[in-house]
Amino acid sequence: MKFRIPRGTADVLPKESRIWDFIEQTAKNVFKRYNYKEIRTPIFEHTELFQRGVGETTDIVEKEMYTFKDKGDRSLTLRPEGTASVVRSFVENKLYADPDPVKLYYIGPMFRYERPQSGRMRQFTQIGVEALGSNDPRIDAEVISMALRQFEEMGLDNLRLEINSVGCSSCRPVHREKLVTYLHDVKEQLCKDCQSRLERNPLRILDCKNETCKSLTKEAPTIEQHLCDDCRTHYEDLKGHLDSMGISYIENPRLVRGLDYYTQTAFEIMAEGIGAIGTICGGGRYNGLVGEIGGNDVPGIGYAFSIERIVLALKAKGIDLGLEQGLDVYLIALGQEAKTVATKILDNLRKNKLSADMDYLDRKMKAQMKAADRSDAQYVIIIGEDEIAKQKVILRNMETGDQKEVSFDDLIETISSQIIKR
RNA sequence: GCGGCCAUGGCGAAGUGGUUAACGCACCGGAUUGUGGCUCCGGCAUCCGUGGGUUCGAUUCCCACUGGUCGCCCCA
DSSP: OOOOOOTTOOOOOHHHHHHHHHHHHHHHHHHHHTTOEEOOOOSEEEHHHHHHHHOTTSHHHHHOOEEEEOTTOOEEEEOSOSHHHHHHHHHHTTGGGSSSSEEEEEEEEEEOOOOOBTTBOSEEEEEEEEEESOOOHHHHHHHHHHHHHHHHHHTOOSOEEEEEEOOOTTTHHHHHHHHHHHHHTTGGGSOHHHHHHHHHOGGGGGGOOOHHHHHHTTTSOOHHHHOOHHHHHHHHHHHHHHHHTTOOOEEOTTOOOSSTTOEEEEEEEEOTTSTTTOEEEEEEEOTTHHHHTTSOSOOEEEEEEEHHHHHHHHHHTTOOOOOOOOOSEEEEEOSHHHHHHHHHHHHHHHHTTOOEEEOOSOOOHHHHHHHHHHTTOSEEEEEOHHHHHHTEEEEEETTTOOEEEEEGGGHHHHHHHHOOOO
């Protein structure tokens, strides 16, 4: 055993890939109903895109990016998230010329250099959406409801939706400054992490789990108190739309998203079974990002969830996707001549839309029967010397054990009419 | 970047400072000639993550490294 998988990555083996496919298909099905279209962007981008888009002071940019130089001395980075790339593409391809809003989704791997743990990998797969061009709170509500609908249809319940408004470029700085001033006096009592947060991302201090920090921030200025009229109205409208759709949510005034580009609406969806993490989906509005990346002042909102975490949540629920679908036919050939004939028959079965396989290991009949049984085939076709002489095969129903002779010419029609499609 | 726990065959899992490292599952072969699922029999780790050290002797003791896992930070 010489080679091992790199740290923080995982192979999705056939058994598991069924669940992945189920998740992807379910998500795509919902996207279609909501009129979101797929976009595929490169897995790497110019490093500067993420520095600008995600934010210089975020953990992602400061210490988690897979950055490398190519042979042309360009600094490139494996994408750590999807939004910056989509916005880049939106601007570069002038998608703003399309009727607003532009509604996009993507599915693909993301990369962050972190210590792996349950629900956190260095390469992980995100399914995400971006709706660009509208600042209407109704689209915030649409996006949130779409996420919940996807998880519901995947079989997840007991989900917890938390929402908040983090303000905009006019009201957030005011709050931020008051908060920093307030906390500066008690800086020495804050935990080590929060002391550094005070400089980098003071809003996060409000979300600290440390008991001392919690009590110190109890009376601290909240974002909610400082929202400007626009942001307040936007937030109230969003809640109204969620209410009218019957979506229950928890207002969490301390909910802060880690990436710099978020404005106004922020939300998270939590589920059981994701280790210590809990969050399966995070999202929010980013009205300044398109401008930051070189486009016009286009508002946007989006979210992303990771397939890995959905798989964990599904497993925690004991989701059963049912048995793997078995083969229609397994072919057993005995002897050289029969094998040649069987190869042709096998091809013909497949050509006629039947799933079929045969032995390639020169195994004896008993072993081939065993293989047929394991493949959960509905029928077995047996061809040996006798059958070739008669230009017939034996067709055996594996469920009942009944078997009969069928001529080569009638084989496809006979099987096709008897197969139970499943 | 920091901390806890762990590291035996394809998988799960016993075990001991000293000749042949349990067992279960899976897999392969057999139980008379070309027929599965049950049963029975047989096979399947010259080796116990890697490298050092202690020792007459280590898979069992110590150290380092690597990896896994869980948690912190942060996040999907």
